[in-house]
Amino acid sequence: MTDRKAHMGDDLLIQTNNISLKQIAESGQCFRMNQISEKRYGLVAFGEYVELLQLDDCRAEVLGVPQEMLPIWEDYFDLGYDYGSVVKMLCKGEDVFLRKAAAFGSGLRILRQEPFETLISFIISQNKNIPAIKKIIEKICLTYGEKKRRRIKGGSDIAYYAFPAPEKLAEAGKDALRTLGLGYRDEYVHGAALAVAEGRLDLCKLKDKSCEEVILELMALRGVGRKVASCVALFAFHKLESVPVDVWINRVIEEIYGGSFRWETYKNQAGLIQQYMFYYIRNGR
Numbered sequence: 001m002t003d004r005k006a007h008m009g010d011d012l013l014i015q016t017n018n019i020s021l022k023q024i025a026e027s028g029q030c031f032r033m034n035q036i037s038e039k040r041y042g043l044v045a046f047g048e049y050v051e052l053l054q055l056d057d058c059r060a061e062v063l064g065v066p067q068e069m070l071p072i073w074e075d076y077f078d079l080g081y082d083y084g085s086v087v088k089m090l091c092k093g094e095d096v097f098l099r100k101a102a103a104f105g106s107g108l109r110i111l112r113q114e115p116f117e118t119l120i121s122f123i124i125s126q127n128k129n130i131p132a133i134k135k136i137i138e139k140i141c142l143t144y145g146e147k148k149r150r151r152i153k154g155g156s157d158i159a160y161y162a163f164p165a166p167e168k169l170a171e172a173g174k175d176a177l178r179t180l181g182l183g184y185r186d187e188y189v190h191g192a193a194l195a196v197a198e199g200r201l202d203l204c205k206l207k208d209k210s211c212e213e214v215i216l217e218l219m220a221l222r223g224v225g226r227k228v229a230s231c232v233a234l235f236a237f238h239k240l241e242s243v244p245v246d247v248w249i250n251r252v253i254e255e256i257y258g259g260s261f262r263w264e265t266y267k268n269q270a271g272l273i274q275q276y277m278f279y280y281i282r283n284g285r
Contacts, residue, residue, distance in 0.1 A: 011153070012062040012073055018083045020107020021054045027279055029235045030111055031121050031134045032141075032163075044141075046072055046114055047162040049150040057107075064152040075112050078238070083109060086269055090276070097256045098273065101280035108275050111235060115203040116196055117163040118236035119218070122228045123188050137163075139180040144168040169193035188223025195221060203236075211239035234271040242271045252277045 021041050025033045032044045039054040050073070051063040065073050074080075083106075090102035120140075125133045144164035151157045169177070170193040178186040195201040201221065206214045211233055218229035233242035243249075243263050253261045263270045 012065045012070060014060045014062065014077060014079065015058060016079075016084070017058055018087055018106050019058075019060050019077075019109060021052050021060055023105055023107040023279060024109060024111065026283060027105075027108055027275060028130055028282075029231075029275070030113060031130070031137050034134075042158075044160050044162065045076060045117075047146070047148070049148070049152075049158055049160045051152045064150060078109050078112055081110075083272075086272055090273075097252070097280075098276065100284075101276040104284040105276045105279040108272075108279060110238060110240065110272060110275065112238050113236050114163070115206070115232065115236040116166055119192055119196075119203070119224075119228075119232050120163075120169070120189055122231040122235075123192060123223055124182065124185055125231075126185065126223075126228065136181050140164060140169070140177075143180060144172060166193045166196035170197040185223065188221070191222050192224070207237055211241050214239060215242065234274075240268045240271045243274045244271075245274075246278075248278050248281050249274060252281050 021033075021039070022035075024030070025035060025041055030043075030045075033052075034042050036042050036051065041052040043050050043052055046069075048069060050065060053061040053063060055061055062073055062077075087102045087106045090098045093099060121133065121137055124136050128136070138161075141161040141163055145161035145168075146164075147159065147161055149157055149159050169189060172190070174186045174190045177189055182189055192201070196203060201217070206217060209217070214233045214237055215226065215229040218224050218232055219226060227244050227246060230242045230244040233239040234244060245253075253259060263273075266273050
C-alpha cells in the first residue's frame with residue numbers, strides 16, 4: 001500500500017501498510033516520544049507538541065498539527081519512502097534472520113529529526129540505556145528549553161519544553177551541564193553546541209553532502225565517534241546507507257553471521273536493515 005495522508009482540521013491521518021507507533025517509540029532513534037496509553041503517544045519535536053494515535057495496523061493519526069506544520073510532520077514520518085517494498089523484499093529473501101527481523105519490525109520508519117537535537121541526543125547516548133538518555137534529555141529541556149503550552153483535541157492543556165537552541169547550551173557552560181547528569185559528556189555537549197552556535201559547524205549544509213562527508217565532519221567534534229556520527233547521518237539527514245554499529249548490532253553480526261555482514265549488499269537500504277536487526281534482537285528474539 002502506498003502511503004496516504006489526509007489533513008483534517010488539526011489532525012494528520014497516515015494510512016499505510018507499515019507504521020507502528022510502538023515500534024518507532026522503542027527503536028532507539030528518538031527520545032522524546034512517550035507512551036500515554038496503550039495506543040496513544042506524546043511527542044515533542046521541532047519545538048511542537050503533538051499526540052499520536054494508533055488507529056489500527058495500517059493507520060495512525062497525528063493530533064494537533066497546524067496547517068503550516070503539515071509538511072514538517074509529513075517529512076518527519078518519511079511518508080514519501082516506500083517501506084513496504086523493503087519489508088516485502090526481505091521477507092522473500094534467503095536470509096532467514098532478516099526475514100524474521102523485517103516481519104517483526106515491519107512498522108518501523110526512519111524519522112527525519114532535527115539535526116542539532118539529534119546530535120546532542122546521541123552524544124548523550126554513549127554508554128547509556130534508553131531510559132537514562134530520555135531522563136537526561138528531559139532535564140536539559142526543562143532547564144534550558146522554552147516553556148510552551150498546547151491543547152490537543154479531546155485532551156487537557158499540556159505544558160512542555162522545547163529542545164534548547166545551540167546558543168542556550170553554549171552559554172550554559174560545562175559545569176552547569178554536568179549537574180544534569182551528563183558526567184564526562186558535559187564537555188562534548190558543550191563543545192558541539194559551541195561549534196554550532198559559532199557557525200564552525202553548519203548543520204544545514206550537511207544535508208546536501210554525501211553520507212561519508214557528513215560522518216567525517218561530525219567526527220571532527222570532540223566526543224563524536226563513528227557510531228554517534230552514523231546515528232546523526234541516519235536519523236537527522238536520512239542517509240539510509242549509514243549503519244550505526246553498537247553492541248546489539250555487533251551481537252547480531254557475531255552470533256548470526258559469524259563475525260561479518262556485507263552491508264554493501266543493501267546499499268541505500270543498509271541503515272533500515274540495521275534498524276530491523278536492532279529492534280528484533282532487542283525485542284523479539
